[in-house]
Amino acid sequence: MSRLPYLRAGSGPVLVLVHGYLGGAAQWVDEIETFQKDFDVIAPSLPGFGEAAHLPACGTIHEMAVAVLELLDELEVTDYILLGHSMGGQIAQEMSALRPGMVNKLILYGTGPVGLMPDRFEPITVSKERLQRDGVAKTIERIAATWFKDGENAAGYAKLVEIGSLTNPEAALLGLDAMAGWDGREAMSTLTMPTLVIWGDSDRSYRWPQVESLWQGIPSVDLCVVPKASHAVHLEKPKLFHSIIGDFLDGSYDGKS
Template sequence: MTVHGHRRAYVRAGSGPVVLLLHGLGCDHTTWAAVIDSLARTHTVIAPDLLGHGASDKPRADYSVGGYANGMRDLLTVLGIDTATVVGHSFGGGVAMQFAYQYPERTERLVLVGSGGLGPEVNPAIRAITTPGFHQVMGLLAAPGLRHAATTTMRVLARSGISQLRDLGEVAAIYDSFKDPRARAAIRHVVRAVVDWKGQIVTMSDRAYLTEAMPMCVIWGADDHVIPVTHASNASALAPTARVEIIPNAGHFPHRDHPERFAKIVRDFIRATEPARYDRERWRELLDEGAPVRPAGARAGDAPVDPLDDVRHATPA
């Protein structure tokens, strides 16, 4: 459908309470392909291609997390959907957090999957996108012959069984999308809005206390080499009531590595929690009180435990 003059591609499946799936940088709705049918057995699933990605338009536009949150509000409004459980992966996790912050009255629950916004560390390959000349260099690397050879090699390596290489299949799909110069430009704008040479810029740490009345689940692959699993402990420190699930033998895309297990975690989380109810007066009180004062010597993102040692692991579906 067209919103604000730009085509927005999305998949809609199932019926029941709404689950909004937000993909990560350079991906599209197909990253959720392995879990859409499973979730759609009990829920209405909306899986859009974010602006600048997939089959959606790629205009010169606002590619900030706030801009994306606005776009998701407008898409849901046009679809006649008032509230949703918002699930965000990687960069989509940052969009999900921003959506929950901007539109708490429309957010029932928040599920963060290998999410950005929980610490500065990020894979150097993502930081490299912010460097001058990336657009031109990637244009050369996206030439048909080289691109085909590189993506084929990545997909073969992804099937090698080596855990450090399992995410290369998704990386190959992202690399292949760079053949479109509009996609390259959009992704460059996205990354520059959230990352600099030091790492991630955008953080939820200063506003995490606002999640007090909002059920939150954090899911991470134990072998994530894009955003470290230690960021799950940051989420525990920032939002102590959050449910944290570390999935063993999974990388940055746990929803693809173990789709049934992932879908079960999401379904169980939704079934076990009541949707958030926006209370304007309580929201005002929280803003007035501000974030809780940390103990002397504590730092933003300090965590009381290692998430690999003291979290509930998902049980196989």
């Protein structure tokens, strides 16, 4: 596979940001700007998504994890802090299980240990049927509205719709299959690196039982529940999101950036 396109800025310890379903590297521009003064921030676009829409899509979470690991190998990154959002959180768990010695700290944000996502706002089978009927553009408009407490009126909604509309139709379909077929529960006990779980209390994709499983199943874990936020906390409450992550990393951020 060709090298994944990515955004990169800053210097210092490497911080890798992995986006979720119908996402792309561009969703992390505020995080890159915030953390580049202390970290070497790398944000890839997954195969078939965002700026990587031209690349062949992956059919499993494992394949996506390997694609990101291959990029890091090409960039000669040997250790890093890893943050994964939503489907990207599943990928981050898979990456950490494959190469645990490379991950210094792990941040699992708006995600869970089971890709089938029980009690999701709609079953994955329904999302797949509607995607095939409506196409990618209408699907991201509809699904992105569930990622915000304020729905289509949220400040970050248009940004995510723009990024999501770039997704290759095959990647959109295969991404749903990849999530439905992934189960990371057996590997949770092997994730011994310091871990932070972040969850918006109104998240309609990953409900509390999924988050609680991460909290109870990972050996060295802290949990942060963000009030009055849904699935896109980094866009709904960016200052608070940055402060939470900064505190976990080194305690030097005060949320004013």
